[in-house]
Amino acid sequence: MSSSEIQKTRVINELRDFIKKLLQDPKILEQSLEIARRHLDQDAPRDVMARIANEISDTTSVHIPEDPDDHSEADKLFLELLKEVVSEEQALY
Numbered sequence: 898m899s900s901s902e903i904q905k906t907r908v909i910n911e912l913r914d915f916i917k918k919l920l921q922d923p924k925i926l927e928q929s930l931e932i933a934r935r936h937l938d939q940d941a942p943r944d945v946m947a948r949i950a951n952e953i954s955d956t957t958s959v960h961i962p963e964d965p966d967d968h969s970e971a972d973k974l975f976l977e978l979l980k981e982v983v984s985e986e987q988a989l990y
Contacts, residue, residue, distance in 0.1 A: 901966050911971035918959060925957045931981040932956070934986075 898906075914916035919925055932952045939945050950972065961972045968976070 904932050906968045911969050912974070913984055915959070915971045915975065922958060924961055929953050929959070929975075930982065933983045935981060937983050946980070949979065950976060 929949075933949050936945050936949045936952070939948075947963070947965050950965070950968070951963055953959055954963075955960050959975075961976070962968055
């Protein structure tokens with residue numbers, strides 16, 4: 898296997914595990930969106946995403962490292978999707 902194939906496999910496995918966790922506890926999505934809504938009105942996007950990640954880790958069974966440099970591809974994707982969903986919600990109003 899090439900290193901890019903290994904990387905892709907690792908990312909797919911992370912996403913698979915994460916989706917499984919969401920299916921086991923659907924409240925995680927609700928809680929995560931609520932947290933994102935509260936924080937995304939603030940400035941300093943990197944700091945905001947770190948605060949969102951920390952609060953999700955503190956209040957759900959999802960663990961996202963405190964330091965954004967330590968976020969996995971699955972962590973980054975989840976946080977980016979939360980941001981997109983909240984932005985789209987806000988655009989509707």
